[in-house]
Amino acid sequence: MNWHKLGLVWAPTGELPWAQSHATLPVVQVVGGDRWCVFVGCRDDLGKTRIARLELNIAPLPNELPTVLSVAPSPILPLGLPGTFDDSGMMPGYLVADGDSLLLYYIGWNVKATVPYHTSIGLAISHDRGHTFQRHSLGPILDRSAVDPYFTTSPCVLREEDCWRMWYISGTGWREINGRWEPEYHVKLAESPDGYSWTPTGISCIDPGPGYAIGHPCVFRHDCRYAMLYSIRSTTDYRTDSKNSYHLGYADSTDGIRWNRRDKLAGITCSASGWDSEMIEYAWLQHHNDQTYLLHNGNGFGRSGFGIAHLHAS
Numbered sequence: 125m126n127w128h129k130l131g132l133v134w135a136p137t138g139e140l141p142w143a144q145s146h147a148t149l150p151v152v153q154v155v156g157g158d159r160w161c162v163f164v165g166c167r168d169d170l171g172k173t174r175i176a177r178l179e180l181n182i183a184p185l186p187n188e189l190p191t192v193l194s195v196a197p198s199p200i201l202p203l204g205l206p207g208t209f210d211d212s213g214m215m216p217g218y219l220v221a222d223g224d225s226l227l228l229y230y231i232g233w234n235v236k237a238t239v240p241y242h243t244s245i246g247l248a249i250s251h252d253r254g255h256t257f258q259r260h261s262l263g264p265i266l267d268r269s270a271v272d273p274y275f276t277t278s279p280c281v282l283r284e285e286d287c288w289r290m291w292y293i294s295g296t297g298w299r300e301i302n303g304r305w306e307p308e309y310h311v312k313l314a315e316s317p318d319g320y321s322w323t324p325t326g327i328s329c330i331d332p333g334p335g336y337a338i339g340h341p342c343v344f345r346h347d348c349r350y351a352m353l354y355s356i357r358s359t360t361d362y363r364t365d366s367k368n369s370y371h372l373g374y375a376d377s378t379d380g381i382r383w384n385r386r387d388k389l390a391g392i393t394c395s396a397s398g399w400d401s402e403m404i405e406y407a408w409l410q411h412h413n414d415q416t417y418l419l420h421n422g423n424g425f426g427r428s429g430f431g432i433a434h435l436h437a438s
Contacts, residue, residue: 212241
């Protein structure tokens, strides 16, 4: 793949109290014509994340940046009730159409007393084309279990002919490094008959290897095969050393289970300077008018906002 970066699309300006910083994990809803809605996770002053909804004018594509038409004044959902899986934060994961409904798989956060946090996967549903959402349940649809003992997060969901499949991140443990607990994780697979009830297969799709963590799978079909863009980082000094920070990797597969890593084919790296010069992560692939675009985050795990790149022919 050969990506041409168009630049930074949006970062919070601080005008909304619940969206003071970050625009993490961009997820696209195609509205029609020259409009997209983009869902991102924005943080308040206490570091709690809620999901924002933006509307973009994409008429300038493929040569120029989209423009932001509006930012919804309120998040799509409030934080969960005290004690529930998403009472400390929410981030978008993946969006799938199901008849007249939209299913938004999202990440719920809890603050913990031992390790810093716990995450699990929830589901919100829209019956009015993404204008409003309601929780499917007070509890998560995929949480830690005997198969995933630490945490689950970052779902990517595809609707197949005979079932639904979810590639997600499963924690493999926590390591104390320089007095701070750091998570390790890899990509696993779950399946569902309907998109609501999920069963983890226990299959590890991509093992990052010792000293690394692979996150946020973005799975798509390409030339009758599966392909995946994902975020990979070191488990040490990834916040402060750009060599160890997130970058995008690539893998492909014939069955979606066994994957071949070909990281150099991701085709995009950090810029020499600017908003994505320290790290690049959290990919979303979107097609429009026979063109392919990549939405992604940069420095600070989304603190610098989200941007877009255009796929050029090799």
